[in-house]
């Protein structure tokens with residue numbers, strides 16, 4: 001049966017767990033209600049952080065034909081929030097709550113040409129798509145960009161499977177991806193699917209529009225966990241409620257508000273639905289919008305933000321400068 005977007009929660013058991021890179025762990029989960037995972041699907045997983053249950057989303061990297069085994073990969077960065085830590089610590093035999101495969105990044109079969117673009121851990125959304133395109137003998141290239149080969153999960157397997165259809169760009173080898181060059185080679189009939197850091201996806205979106213390419217042919221997946229700037233600790237105030245909370249670098253503003261007893265609406269927790277929107281009353285510093293809910297114009301207006309993923313930073317220069325020693329402070333209302 002094909003994947004749907006109806007959330008059906010079920011038990012899952014970890015049947016394999018292995019480290020692919022220093023920061024990436026692959027988990028194979030056996031669900032109680034098997035369902036085959038189509039390309040572009042993800043599962044939601046219930047994690048426990050400080051005793052609290054929260055939902056996290058992970059692309060299905062691959063699955064058995066009968067859906068008895070679903071593989072995901074978890075990336076742990078220095079800024080990872082508690083969910084990634086919880087997931088990385090899972091061992092074979094552990095049980096957890098998961099959904100069936102959910103689809104919001106479908107692969108449209110039938111396009112004349114495909115470009116699949118993955119940055120870093122974004123490869124997890126592309127592995128299954130690329131395999132399907134190869135199997136149906138579609139014309140495709142898989143472009144995989146990363147900081148170093150050692151940090152690029154699934155690289156050996158992809159090289160073996162896709163051969164010349166795989167293009168690898170590695171920052172520390174001096175072959176970093178040039179988005180303009182990539183898009184210059186994209187013809188109007190091609191469909192581009194991408195998943196990766198927000199900077200990369202934003203550059204592709206701008207370039208795509210600048211070239212007048214068809215917007216429906218550009219499709220992307222985001223899990224709302226990367227931004228324009230490194231996460232910093234900042235302060236959020238809710239004057240109407242007399243609340244002030246510190247948002248640590250490894251925590252989301254939504255989590256900090258919840259910890260402070262503030263009731264905030266939310267659903268996706270990945271910057272897609274807009275339910276966690278808060279109104280900005282004042283900002284000392286800048287807002288690092290990490291959502292895909294607002295348009296670029298709305299983000300520049302700096303009147304609202306999605307507190308599940310977006311953050312405040314003390315400097316808008318792209319890095320915390322020596323001059324920017326003060327923490328950013330934002331005042332909001334709900």
Ligand code: FES
Nearest residue numbers: 267269274276308
């Ligand atoms: S909860 Fe969906 S955008 Fe924040």
